[in-house]
Amino acid sequence: MKEQTLLITGANGFTGRHACDYFATKGIRVIAVIRRPDSLPPIAGVEPWVCDLTVKDEVQTLVHHVRPDFVLHLAGKNSVPESWIDPLLYMENNILATLTLLDALRSHPESHILIVSSRLKFTLATPPRPPHPYSLSKTLEECAVLSWRELFQQHILLAEPSNLMGPGPSTGICALLARHIVNSEQGKDMNSFRISSRYDTRDFVDVRDAILAYDLILEKGESGRVYPICSGVKRSLGDIATSMVELAKVPILLEMGHAPQSSWIDDECQSKDLYDMGWKPQIPWEQSLLDIMEYFRTEGVKGE
Numbered sequence: 001m002k003e004q005t006l007l008i009t010g011a012n013g014f015t016g017r018h019a020c021d022y023f024a025t026k027g028i029r030v031i032a033v034i035r036r037p038d039s040l041p042p043i044a045g046v047e048p049w050v051c052d053l054t055v056k057d058e059v060q061t062l063v064h065h066v067r068p069d070f071v072l073h074l075a076g077k078n079s080v081p082e083s084w085i086d087p088l089l090y091m092e093n094n095i096l097a098t099l100t101l102l103d104a105l106r107s108h109p110e111s112h113i114l115i116v117s118s119r120l121k122f123t124l125a126t127p128p129r130p131p132h133p134y135s136l137s138k139t140l141e142e143c144a145v146l147s148w149r150e151l152f153q154q155h156i157l158l159a160e161p162s163n164l165m166g167p168g169p170s171t172g173i174c175a176l177l178a179r180h181i182v183n184s185e186q187g188k189d190m191n192s193f194r195i196s197s198r199y200d201t202r203d204f205v206d207v208r209d210a211i212l213a214y215d216l217i218l219e220k221g222e223s224g225r226v227y228p229i230c231s232g233v234k235r236s237l238g239d240i241a242t243s244m245v246e247l248a249k250v251p252i253l254l255e256m257g258h259a260p261q262s263s264w265i266d267d268e269c270q271s272k273d274l275y276d277m278g279w280k281p282q283i284p285w286e287q288s289l290l291d292i293m294e295y296f297r298t299e300g301v302k303g304e
Contacts (some may be wrong), residue, residue: 007068010075053097063104086134092140094137162230166207192253198238
């Protein structure tokens with residue numbers, strides 16, 4: 001990919017910022033698509049481009065001028081609670097925006113396009129039983145993407161990362177707890193932190209390891225394939241919270257619910273295809289937690 005052009009959507013998000021920095025240091029021309037001017041901190045070698053992916057003319061103009069060799073589509077909405085409040089917003093941003101981008105890229109069939117989906121999809125059956133609107137949006141997005149690829153024969157690949165963690169402005173459970181811990185250390189929040197269920201388990205991958213996987217998929221992946229990205233290790237929310245509280249400099253109060261394991265959580269994530277291609281997680285779990293805490297202690301709570 002060196003000296004070629006990579007278009008990254010959702011560049012100002014948690015994963016997008018890491019991706020911009022990673023690919024730019026490899027000597028790749030990175031076009032960072034953002035929705036609002038100045039929403040992306042300056043990154044050497046990265047060219048910001050303001051575009052609303054739900055507006056067809058703006059997307060067509062973007063693709064016509066950039067003519068990307070590779071596309072990493074990270075843009076979208078990803079908050080389960082918010083998806084209950086405004087489900088149509090999730091359908092628009094996670095389905096319509098993706099198809100608008102793919103339609104614009106039909107004029108550049110040589111582009112390798114990686115759509116980043118989610119492990120929080122559900123199995124389409126009769127009747128369908130989505131656990132929440134976010135899952136519905138990502139399930140329909142993946143179905144539409146794979147169908148689009150069959151219809152128009154574009155070079156489209158899909159990645160399904162498990163829960164991403166790591167330093168940066170994430171909205172995941174690890175980041176939320178780290179923010180609470182740091183606020184408590186600074187005397188800003190002495191309330192207890194509630195975990196919905198100590199028993200629910202999750203597979204976590206450091207965002208920096210996920211980006212290594214995206215790089216590999218873009219270069220070596222097979223069009224039409226879906227690539228799960230996971231560590232293969234399940235951790236309960238209770239154990240995660242306990243591990244993070246041990247890193248705190250002040251006592252932290254935890255309130256843990258006792259709801260049973262959610263029936264829709266995928267317990268069978270396998271990354272065999274990626275392992276066969278040479279990928280495996282590089283960053284130890286403990287290091288990820290330390291990096292998250294360091295981020296919020298030095299950057300994440302500025303201005304609060």
